[in-house]
Amino acid sequence: MSGPCQAVVIDAGVGNLGNLARALNHLGAATEVSADPGRIAAARCLLLPGVGAFAPPREALRGPLEAALKAALADGAWLLGICVGFQLLFTAGEEFGTTDGLGLLPGRVTRLPAGVPLPHIGWNRLHDLGDHPLVEGVAGSPYVYFVHSYAPEGVAPELCLARATHGRAFPAVAGSGRVLGTQFHPERSGAAGLRVLANYLGLAGGARG
Numbered sequence: 047m048s049g050p051c052q053a054v055v056i057d058a059g060v061g062n063l064g065n066l067a068r069a070l071n072h073l074g075a076a077t078e079v080s081a082d083p084g085r086i087a088a089a090r091c092l093l094l095p096g097v098g099a100f101a102p103p104r105e106a107l108r109g110p111l112e113a114a115l116k117a118a119l120a121d122g123a124w125l126l127g128i129c130v131g132f133q134l135l136f137t138a139g140e141e142f143g144t145t146d147g148l149g150l151l152p153g154r155v156t157r158l159p160a161g162v163p164l165p166h167i168g169w170n171r172l173h174d175l176g177d178h179p180l181v182e183g184v185a186g187s188p189y190v191y192f193v194h195s196y197a198p199e200g201v202a203p204e205l206c207l208a209r210a211t212h213g214r215a216f217p218a219v220a221g222s223g224r225v226l227g228t229q230f231h232p233e234r235s236g237a238a239g240l241r242v243l244a245n246y247l248g249l250a251g252g253a254r255g
Contacts, residue, residue: 051091051124051251056115057081058103060130061095069233073244083114090123091250094227096130097193100139100155103130104147112148124224124250125150126243129194132220132227141196150225153201158194159213165195166212170230172219172238176207180226180245181219184208188238190218190230197229224249 053075055063063079070077070093080086092115096103107115119125127135136147139155147155158164169189175181190210197216208219210229218229219242226246232239 051075051247052089053077053091053093053247053250054086054089055079056086056092056094056107056111056131058094058096058106058111058131060103060106061097061128063095066093066095066128066233069240069243070247073240073247075247081111083110086111087114087117087121089118091247092118092123092125093128093246094125094131094134095128096134098130100130100133100141100147100196101145104134104139104145107134107148115148119150119224122224124246125226126246126250127225127227128233129229129231132229133194133196133198135225135227136198136201139196151198151201151205151220151222151227153198153205153217153220155196156199157196158216162213165193167193170210170212172208172210172230174206174209174215175219178207178221179249180221180242181207182245183241184238188235190228190232190235190238192218192230194229 133155136153206217210218
């Protein structure tokens with residue numbers, strides 16, 4: 047087994063990148079934050095965090111950054127999207143009008159239902175965990191930390207690796223192949239979140255598949 051990968055956190059101009067970098071360092075990964083297309087294209091272990099609205103980081107990624115990200119994926123890189131970075135993986139988002147996503151996963155990001163507090167901020171349980179290396183060792187129905195008002199829907203069941211419920215059930219972890227993501231913040235989710243990050247580093251570092 048190889049050790050944790052060299053992790054590159056993509057800086058799309060939003061999100062607390064420092065917290066994520068510290069969590070990755072804690073897990074033994076050498077970590078850098080970068081908006082350099084050349085560095086991103088050459089990386090094999092990428093993370094795309096984000097907070098706030100869908101459109102600003104989507105616009106920041108257009109052009110060289112998006113081309114670099116897709117070139118890295120075509121060359122065998124792994125990608126983990128987090129919160130809004132997870133939402134950007136899908137076909138489109140409907141926040142403040144429809145904006146195209148990166149189109150790496152099928153599905154649309156839509157507003158959570160009226161009748162529940164929004165944004166959905168705080169701890170909520172995961173349920174329906176799948177049999178996938180990204181959630182291996184995440185036992186039971188752990189609480190993890192969310193901050194969002196929108197979430198993916200129309201995602202094929204085989205791509206949903208865990209769900210949570212706030213007004214409706216939504217994919218809290220999803221992925222296909224080397225493109226994975228979490229709607230919650232693993233870096234703020236205690237032992238369960240750290241386990242997800244450690245699993246991802248193992249996957250991207252070649253420890254599995």
